[in-house]
Amino acid sequence: MNSDKLSERLTAVASYVETGAILADIGSDHAYLPCYLVRNKKISKAIAGEVVKGPFESAMKNVKKEGLENNIIVRLGNGLEVIEESDGVDTITIAGMGGPLIASILQEGNTKLDGVKRLITQPNIHASSIREWAVENGWTIIDEEILKEDSKIYEILVLERGQASYDELEMKFGPYLLNEKSPVFIEKWKRESDEWNRILDSLEKAGATEEIHQRKEQLRKKIELVGRVL
Numbered sequence: 457m458n459s460d461k462l463s464e465r466l467t468a469v470a471s472y473v474e475t476g477a478i479l480a481d482i483g484s485d486h487a488y489l490p491c492y493l494v495r496n497k498k499i500s501k502a503i504a505g506e507v508v509k510g511p512f513e514s515a516m517k518n519v520k521k522e523g524l525e526n527n528i529i530v531r532l533g534n535g536l537e538v539i540e541e542s543d544g545v546d547t548i549t550i551a552g553m554g555g556p557l558i559a560s561i562l563q564e565g566n567t568k569l570d571g572v573k574r575l576i577t578q579p580n581i582h583a584s585s586i587r588e589w590a591v592e593n594g595w596t597i598i599d600e601e602i603l604k605e606d607s608k609i610y611e612i613l614v615l616e617r618g619q620a621s622y623d624e625l626e627m628k629f630g631p632y633l634l635n636e637k638s639p640v641f642i643e644k645w646k647r648e649s650d651e652w653n654r655i656l657d658s659l660e661k662a663g664a665t666e667e668i669h670q671r672k673e674q675l676r677k678k679i680e681l682v683g684r685v686l
């Protein structure tokens with residue numbers, strides 16, 4: 457993968473960035489996403505944020521190699537702290553991390569969201585953490601996508617400001633994804649459910665401590681939820 461040939465996953469994330477947006481890509485790694493968006497003339501200004509020195513240096517190297525230093529500023533820092541008010545950022549992408557980490561980055565950086573209109577998140581796991589954060593913080597889901605690439609399944613959640621409330625199933629599975637129930641969605645939740653059933657089977661053979669009992673109850677509840685949607 458590079459900024460010429462972006463992964464299907466990041467191409468899908470890029471498709472939700474509006475033309476002319478001022479973007480902050482948090483956890484940018486090689487900065488492929490902002491480079492791709494600038495090269496394709498969808499945006500002309502982006503901040504690429506990275507908390508780890510190695511990926512930060514890769515991002516710097518790539519931006520330089522592509523001659524995009526006037527368009528993309530690479531900054532080393534934790535989460536949204538790389539965003540400065542004068543940047544005028546209106547769109548944030550956070551992709552390729554767990555949902556709880558994405559939600560904690562948004563929570564910790566809440567004060568940096570003032571001028572931001574759209575958040576595009578791509579959690580690798582536990583997307584529900586982002587839905588919970590959205591409801592608690594005045595954001596609503598305006599679109600969702602699920603896709604499979606190299607046998608891995610990814611979800612994308614697009615948020616804008618607004619009050620939303622989701623029921624238990626929508627929170628867990630995603631309001632748009634649940635409504636669509638695409639073949640990839642069904643495959644994802646069948647996989648998860650099979651795994652939970654496998655763990656449950658092995659716990660049935662384990663001892664009978666209170667901890668094991670609680671774990672089994674949690675698994676049964678999750679399996680029951682999946683059973684209601686598939």
Ligand code: SAM
Binds near residue numbers: 485506535551
């Ligand atoms: N966003 C790219 C993508 O989707 O292909 C890279 C994903 S990579 C798996 C996750 C990146 O997020 C890593 O480079 C990691 O260093 C960075 N990261 C993790 N926590 C971060 C944080 N709190 N602030 C900024 N970057 C972070």
